[in-house]
Amino acid sequence: MKLQKASAFAIYAVLELAANPLRQLAGIDIAREYGISAHHLAKVLRDLGRAGIVEAVRGVGGGYRLSVNPKRLTLLDVIQVFEPVGPQNDTTEDPELATDAGQALRMVLDELDDHALATFQSITISTMLKLMARRPWAGSARVSKQGPRAASRH
């Protein structure tokens, strides 16, 4: 499955802030680290601020810091700021959805959504930092293309 870019950028930013709890980080520095659009990340950080997940610190040395406990903040908390997760109440009136095939397909898709919801809800930002430190994907054939943040991190 794929997340929207905003959700992924938000997770990167939150992880970065959680890994650096003693200092504020500027959005542009986070964007540079990950090779992502600073403009897009700025908007994401504003949305996270409105959701109460990060707070902006103004003045010299200002930037963003996490405003919630990373042991309590889940991936779902972050993703849901930007996109729905889990089974959705389909309000469309497409006739095919009422057919047996449509209902059966809906049931299968809901099963997948339930798993995604449980997974995102059970993984905290602290757990993600531990996962990054363990790097279980090292040597795996499923490692994705190396971006600006190559394997040496954490």
Add this chain to the structure above:
Amino acid sequence: MNHISVVRARLDRGTADEIRTRPAVSSDLAALIALDEEVTGIAKRKYWKEAFARYGARRRLPRFFLIAEQNGRIEGFTIGEVRAWEFGEPPCGWVFAIQVRPGSRLNGVGTRLFEALCNEFRKAGVKRVRTMMARDNHLVLSFFRSQGMMAGPFIELESALD
């Protein structure tokens, strides 16, 4: 074999005493039943007596019933066993119960229990630990995730028997 491991807890709040893990003994049963009742709201005396007989003292099979205590009080317990060739898989350790007193959570009790159980599994010669739980049990699911557990190679399926 020394079954008692003494570890110093990372104490976020509270006392500086140590969390000790050890195998449960029959004199722990009353406290274990009370702890379970505190967590679940249901007293299950018969169930826990049977569980202790199956997984507790005098075990010959690789079954483990461990408790964690601090300041002389039982703060949690875990139960697990090594199961061999289930679903065609080589022997592995299964965790099928872990419980920590609500007021003692976030003190490292669950982590100590999980580590102690994993050590028993290692001593039994297995290289993998598994568990299964309800999807909506966010608290325990998050705990196992925080211990580094990820989705395994199985999907649980079920059906109503009409």
